[in-house]
Amino acid sequence: MTSRSTGLLYIVPAFSALLLVLFSPVFYGVWFSLHHIRFGTVGNFVGLRNYSYLLTDPTFSGTISRTVFHTSLSVILTVAISLALALWVHSLPPRRGFLVQMIVIIPWITSTVVATLLFKWVFVSDIGMAMSILRMLNLPDIQFLNDPNSAMGLLIAVSVWKRLGYALIILLAGLKSIPEDYIEAASLDGAGAWQTFQHIILPLLKTPLLLVVIVLTLSNINTVESPLVLTGGGPGSATRILAIDVFDRAFVNYDLASATSLALIMFLCNVLLVLAYVRLSKWKV
Amino acid sequence: MLRRKTARLVMGAAIAVTALWSTTAMAETVRMWTFLNPEGTAPREVALAQIVKDFEAANPDIDVVVEPQVWDQMTPKFLAAHGSGSAPDVIWVVTDFLGDAIQSGSLADLNELLVNNWPEEKKADFKDAYWDLTSVDGKQYGIFTSRNYISLVYRPDLLAEAGINPEDLKTWDDLRAAAEKLTVKDASGNVTRYGFSAAYSEQQADPHPMIPHILASGEPLFHPDGKANFASDAGVKGLEFYTQMIKDGLSPSQAATWTVDDLFEQFASDRIAMIQGSAVRISTLQSKLGKDKVSMSLWPGVEAGKHSPAVMAGWSVGIWSGSKSQEAAAKFVDFMLADPGDKLWTEVGGQIPGMKSTLTELKDFISQPGNEYLSVAATGAAEAGWLSPIEFSVGGYRQALNRATQQVLVEGKDIKAALAEAEEHFNRQNGR
Numbered sequence: 001m002t003s004r005s006t007g008l009l010y011i012v013p014a015f016s017a018l019l020l021v022l023f024s025p026v027f028y029g030v031w032f033s034l035h036h037i038r039f040g041t042v043g044n045f046v047g048l049r050n051y052s053y054l055l056t057d058p059t060f061s062g063t064i065s066r067t068v069f070h071t072s073l074s075v076i077l078t079v080a081i082s083l084a085l086a087l088w089v090h091s092l093p094p095r096r097g098f099l100v101q102m103i104v105i106i107p108w109i110t111s112t113v114v115a116t117l118l119f120k121w122v123f124v125s126d127i128g129m130a131m132s133i134l135r136m137l138n139l140p141d142i143q144f145l146n147d148p149n150s151a152m153g154l155l156i157a158v159s160v161w162k163r164l165g166y167a168l169i170i171l172l173a174g175l176k177s178i179p180e181d182y183i184e185a186a187s188l189d190g191a192g193a194w195q196t197f198q199h200i201i202l203p204l205l206k207t208p209l210l211l212v213v214i215v216l217t218l219s220n221i222n223t224v225e226s227p228l229v230l231t232g233g234g235p236g237s238a239t240r241i242l243a244i245d246v247f248d249r250a251f252v253n254y255d256l257a258s259a260t261s262l263a264l265i266m267f268l269c270n271v272l273l274v275l276a277y278v279r280l281s282k283w284k285v
Numbered sequence: 286m287l288r289r290k291t292a293r294l295v296m297g298a299a300i301a302v303t304a305l306w307s308t309t310a311m312a313e314t315v316r317m318w319t320f321l322n323p324e325g326t327a328p329r330e331v332a333l334a335q336i337v338k339d340f341e342a343a344n345p346d347i348d349v350v351v352e353p354q355v356w357d358q359m360t361p362k363f364l365a366a367h368g369s370g371s372a373p374d375v376i377w378v379v380t381d382f383l384g385d386a387i388q389s390g391s392l393a394d395l396n397e398l399l400v401n402n403w404p405e406e407k408k409a410d411f412k413d414a415y416w417d418l419t420s421v422d423g424k425q426y427g428i429f430t431s432r433n434y435i436s437l438v439y440r441p442d443l444l445a446e447a448g449i450n451p452e453d454l455k456t457w458d459d460l461r462a463a464a465e466k467l468t469v470k471d472a473s474g475n476v477t478r479y480g481f482s483a484a485y486s487e488q489q490a491d492p493h494p495m496i497p498h499i500l501a502s503g504e505p506l507f508h509p510d511g512k513a514n515f516a517s518d519a520g521v522k523g524l525e526f527y528t529q530m531i532k533d534g535l536s537p538s539q540a541a542t543w544t545v546d547d548l549f550e551q552f553a554s555d556r557i558a559m560i561q562g563s564a565v566r567i568s569t570l571q572s573k574l575g576k577d578k579v580s581m582s583l584w585p586g587v588e589a590g591k592h593s594p595a596v597m598a599g600w601s602v603g604i605w606s607g608s609k610s611q612e613a614a615a616k617f618v619d620f621m622l623a624d625p626g627d628k629l630w631t632e633v634g635g636q637i638p639g640m641k642s643t644l645t646e647l648k649d650f651i652s653q654p655g656n657e658y659l660s661v662a663a664t665g666a667a668e669a670g671w672l673s674p675i676e677f678s679v680g681g682y683r684q685a686l687n688r689a690t691q692q693v694l695v696e697g698k699d700i701k702a703a704l705a706e707a708e709e710h711f712n713r714q715n716g717r
Contacts, residue, residue: 039389040365057713124539127556135475145542148695232488234542235695236688252487253681253714254361254382 026267029260037257050257054265057258059237059245067241070152071220074159078216079209081160082167087197089168090175101168108165116229119158120145148238151231155239158226163219167212174208175201207281214277218270242266313613314348317375318363319600320356328568329431332634339629340620347613357489360386361680367391367607374608375618377600378427381682383418384675387426392603394424398615407623410640418672419601427601428622430630431565432637434581434662434670435492436595438552438562438570441580443467443478447558451582455589457498457526460559464535467558482536483527483561484548485690491545493686494561497584497593498523500671511677513711515686516704524686524700528693541694563598564662568635576655583665597670637662678715685711 033050036043054060085104089097107115123130123144130144144150178201186196202209224243227233233240233248240248246266250259321327323334337349352373354362360382366372367389378386386392400408415429437454444451447466454460464480471477483494499506502519514520530536537557540548545563552560553573562570562581570579583592602622604614620626627643630636631650637659638644644651644663651659673679689707692698698706 039368039385039391040361041368041389059710135473143538146538146695151542228488231542232486232544234486234688234691236691238695248487248684251358251361252684254364254385255714256365 026264029264029267033257033260033264035257037260040256050261051265054258054261059240062237063240063242063245066152066237066239067221070156070159070239070241071217074156074163074220075213075216077156077160078163078167079212082164082212083171083205083209085164085168086171086175087201089172101172104168105165107161108163110162112162112223112225113229115162116158116226119154119161120230123154145231146235148235151235151238155227155230158230159220159223162226163216167216170208170212171205174205178204210277210280214273218273221266221269312346312348313610314350315375315610315614315617316350316352316373317377317617318352318354318359318373319377320354320359321351322353323351328572329565329630329634329636332629332636335633336621336626336629339625340617343620344616347617349617363605364389364391367605370607372605372607374605374610374614376603376605377430378603379600380418380598380673381680382678383427383601385678385680386601386603387419387421387675391606392426393606393608393611394426395428395604395615395618396423396425398604398611399619400425410642411623413641414597414666414670414672415599415601415639418675419603421675427603428618428639429599429601430622430636430639432597432599432639432662432666434564434595434597434637434665435561436564436584436662436665437559437582438567439559439580439582440552440555440574440578442578443555443558451580454582454585456585456587460585461526461530461535464530464559468535476534476537478555479537479557480535481530481559482540482543482548482551482557484543484545485541485687485694486544486547487684487687487691489544489546490683490687491561491563492596492598492683493524493690494527495520495523495686496596496671498526501587501591501593506671506682507674507677507679510717511679511715512717513682513685513708515689515708515711516701520704521700524690524693524704528690528700531694538694541691564637564658567658571635571655579655579658581658581661583661583669592665592669594669594671595665597666597672631659635659637666677717681711681714685714 032042034045034047036046036049085100089100092100122128128144131141134141142150144154182200182204183196186200191199222243224247227239227241227244228247231239233244242262243266246259246263249255249262319333321330321333323330323337325331333351337351341347341349356379359377360379363372363376363378364382364385372391376386376392378392411428415432416425419425419427419429437460439451441451444463444467447463449463449466454463460481467478467480468476469478484491485493496506499514499517499519502517504517504519505514508514527536531538531540537543537551543551548557548560549562549566549570551557552562553570564581567579567581584595586593602618604611604618608614622639627638627640628647631638631643631647635656638647650656673682685707686704688710689698689700689703692703692706693700
């Protein structure tokens with residue numbers, strides 16, 4: 001037996017498990033989406049009819065645009081805030097820096113459902129804490145969960161608050177890996193803080209930044225717990241984004257065909273994002 | 286000596302293990318999916334736990350395993366499990382998907398399994414609109430339990446405080462006037478208690494309260510071909526009645542995003558005096574508020590003396606057509622829904638009786654203060670009720686109407702346009 005075939009033999013069990021757990025549901029989903037589905041069972045082959053039904057659904061374009069809006073704003077805010085926090089924590093003495101890190105990480109390690117419920121109870125109706133604060137300050141009432149804009153704003157706020165800890169850890173690790181000599185040299189050359197950040201720190205943070213952006217984008221696109229618990233996709237369709245649309249189609253409307261088709265479109269987006277990461281990570285500074 | 290002792294010990298252990306194993310091996314398992322958890326403390330859950338315990342004591346060769354599910358996903362999940370051959374032996378099917386369940390061939394014919402063995406008096410005891418709904422082409426596909434009548438649930442103490450007699454709520458205008466009287470504000474002008482509310486979230490949606498308005502007008506909710514008929518004049522008037530109450534501050538605007546559970550929480554917290562509520566949840570509300578603080582009445586009508594039909598619902602208990610334990614399952618279903626189960630559901634669970642004889646035998650119990658809602662719901666079911674059709678799927682109609690309400694309240698959409706869009710969405714979803 002050659003060493004090559006011996007090597008292959010070692011990876012076959014792990015690869016088989018991977019195939020079974022990761023890939024076979026995707027292949028089954030594709031096959032499922034090409035057939036008529038009735039009562040949860042596979043009927044006649046219908047080709048791309050389920051996809052064309054999905055793409056001609058009048059609500060589909062709204063769902064896509066809301067998802068793009070929610071995801072891009074969540075990612076931009078999370079990256080901006082976590083980068084600022086990372087720079088600040090990096091400048092703190094070790095103990096204080098550790099304490100701040102711990103506080104910021106807590107939302108990340110909290111269950112998404114629990115975290116969203118906490119948000120909901122702060123902002124719900126006129127018995128929530130937010131309303132009490134507004135009234136204490138003699139400000140007009142805001143029905144946070146009833147207004148389409150504030151409901152979407154809250155959903156983005158939950159997303160940012162929840163993922164800040166993760167982004168901070170990655171960016172902080174990236175910052176710590178930048179040799180101090182570069183910063184010193186820049187300082188000796190008369191570069192200001194902003195110039196140092198723009199021309200030294202940011203380019204050297206390219207890889208962790210890219211990782212954070214891609215992971216946060218994937219996470220935001222695929223999250224269903226927050227919109228489900230916070231708004232249920234409402235009011236109206238104001239917070240109906242891709243993941244909760246898949247959930248509603250499958251488990252509320254029992255439309256398994258369009259739910260599977262939409263889930264596969266989401267899967268394709270995920271794959272394209274990962275490929276983009278792999279491609280961009282090779283980009284030299 | 287030691288060897289003999291050891292040998293005796295080993296033999297004794299072997300006999301014990303064999304006896305245990307053979308007993309376990311002989312016990313047949315019946316799996317049941319329901320939304321009730323026998324470990325729970327709600328009255329219906331306590332009743333179910335008692336029924337399972339009593340059945341297992343009477344039938345030691347049958348183990349009943351209850352697997353609680355989320356109610357609004359249970360029936361679609363069952364239909365998918367039927368397709369994959371892994372469905373439970375006993376299933377509680379929701380009315381909205383009953384037609385789908387029957388057409389899918391997932392339910393066994395109960396005539397063969399138990400009904401044909403019943404005496405004629407027992408068959409007559411069950412016969413009513415619910416029974417007829419599950420009887421298709423000479424086969425019986427389910428027996429209804431947890432019969433629900435969705436109507437006006439109110440706080441009799443708060444109504445009495447405001448000088449309102451519930452029997453005077455004869456018309457929709459009377460209901461609105463009562464809601465005005467019952468809405469209370471504090472010194473700063475903030476509402477501390479609303480007169481009336483329903484819940485309009487698409488998640489865990491109850492039927493919309495505008496439906497009685499449509500049905501009272503004589504219009505059907507669905508055309509004979511299964512297409513929705515939401516945007517009729519009666520539909521527009523019905524939706525306008527409730528959205529106007531919200532705009533006038535008699536109902537909370539937050540209700541646009543409330544689930545039914547949110548609504549009941551608000552009602553139990555003294556924040557709302559009257560709600561659209563289900564008869565099956567009254568016992569739970571009473572356990573929080575007290576028996577004398579929760580009551581039910583029939584919907585008012587367009588004119589005095591004629592109640593608007595309320596949506597009736599319930600859970601049709603069926604046996605999976607692919608079950609390998611159909612006989613054991615049938616035995617359990619019989620015990621659970623007939624004698625002694627029906628009495629337990631009523632006395633312990635606070636449910637509307639499924640058998641006419643239970644209604645008669647428990648007359649004294651039902652007439653006790655706090656239990657009158659059982660009689661109201663039973664009367665309503667007989668005289669002013671509507672069951673969703675099973676000839677075609679109606680899944681999604683509740684969500685469609687709630688979404689229309691949200692569009693009117695939140696986006697300011699025109700009522701007729703919102704209902705027309707709801708019709709289109711429902712028809713498209715159901716392939717009509």
